[in-house]
Amino acid sequence: MIRPILALTLFFTLSFSSQAQHDFDELYESNAVFKDHIESHMANYQLFGQESILEIKIKSDFKKLNNKKDTSKYQKAVIEYAYNDTVTIHRKIGVRARGNFRRANCSYPPLKLNFPKKKAKLDLLKSFDKMKMVGNCKSGNTYEQYLLSEYYVYKMLNIMTDSSFRVRLIRVNYYDTGKKRGKIESQRYAFLIEPTKAMADRLKRHIDEETKFHYGQFPAENRHMVTIFNYMIGNTDFSILARHNMKTIMPNVKSDYILPLAIPYDFDYCGMVDPPYAIPADILPIDDITQRLFRGPCEPFEIYQPTLTKFRTKKNQLYDLISNATLLDKKTKVRMTSYLDSFFETLDNESRLKKELAVNCK
Structure with missing residues (x-):
């Protein structure tokens, strides 16, 4: 029995084994059981209404990303989420660095994630487009505490008023594809910020x-x-x-x-x-x-x-x-x-x- 699929399945491609991979949209159209399951469990789900920490992996050429002078253009990346021991969800996305000051002063600039939505078959998927991700400025526990402090400042504002951006804490494995044979650069906390349109729609x-x-x-x-x-x-x-x-x-x-x-x-x-x-x-x-x-x-x-x-x-x-x-x-x-x-x-x-x-x- 498949347990309720988390909202990130709306973003990624579903793989039931390392040998057989299925594109989410293709599976949604071709598999009636999967389609019914998604529609029944996703109707009222809110990505930013959960407190659990999401574990994800982002694959991209991070050295190239950090050295880019033109930050308006997205570069190719893949984001993955381990659904369970046998299922991995992944999707091709675009990433770019944001924040001029932090790009110049931090080892890890904040990112903007661009989820393709034009050809999405599921209506709920089309409501997501670009999403801000805030990570550590530099490595080490001290900077991780700064990141977590900002996350809890957002949560303080959520306590004070619903007219605020919601956030979701995540744990990210950064996989640098620019390295020889690829390399896990680091594992760090980060948080996603509710897209502006999603926030406006909620209100x-x-x-x-x-x-x-x-x-x-x-x-x-x-x-x-x-x-x-x-x-x-x-x-x-x-x-x-x-x-x-x-x-x-x-x-x-x-x-x-x-x-x-x-x-x-x-x-x-x-x-x-x-x-x-x-x-x-x-x-x-x-x-x-x-x-x-x-x-x-x-x-x-x-x-x-x-x-x-x-x-x-x-x-x-x-x-x-x-x-x-x-x-x-x-x-x-x-x-x-x-x-x-x-x-x-x-x-x-x-x-x-x-x-x-x-x-x-x-």
Whole structure:
């Protein structure tokens, strides 16, 4: 009896043995049992609704990838997932490096995975296209802890609001095909970020990349959540209006009352993570990213109260997330917990909080 197939079967090619390999689409069309099984188990499955760690292998010429000057073009790669002892799922994809700074300063730049979808037979497969994968900047436990810290920052935002990108932790074997006879370069944690379209669809919205907005057009609950959350984690590397590390999504139903939502992402430059390569922008009045700086709009303090109350309500969940994170080492847990402590100490000091929200607001 075949157990329920994970969502990654939507991405890859199915192989029942090393001698007989089957393309997913071909098998889906030709095998009625397989087709019925997929349709019955995939109807309500969400790749980013799972907490288990996926083990995958990515094969590509990584030396060539890291040395490429033109990062807009994808190069060939294969991604594999061991379904069980006899079944391996694999699919040809495209990969490219992303992030100019990290490409120049990291041994392993973050990747964008391009899953072919034009000829996909299953409708659910067509909803996936390009997906961001965040990995270690460099090898070693220290940088792995930075990666895991950022992953848990995403999970913190998920606790605070559904209007956020979901993430899925994975364990990756990097197989360098550029080496003689191929070579496993390393095995490292990484995480996948929910594709923007998938996030927008989940929230019954669509992406808007062109309309110019002002702060007042974003619901108070949304703009306050984004700015207070980034203040909590010590992140200044964002802009709601300029869409810097930010996506804007709009309601699918047209209305005279426009309610865009701002969805932040990329948190490796925050004080909660505190990697050595992260420094604040020269124009900011701080010397270190661990120094908090409020980057939200100037509004009466009373308007922020519902959002501030929500942070107090979710306080224990945020602490529990860190304390129950078995992959974080003791040093990282202490650092992240202490950083949370300082935020909630400010939250409980009204005069100090008023000053923090007023001095550098925009």
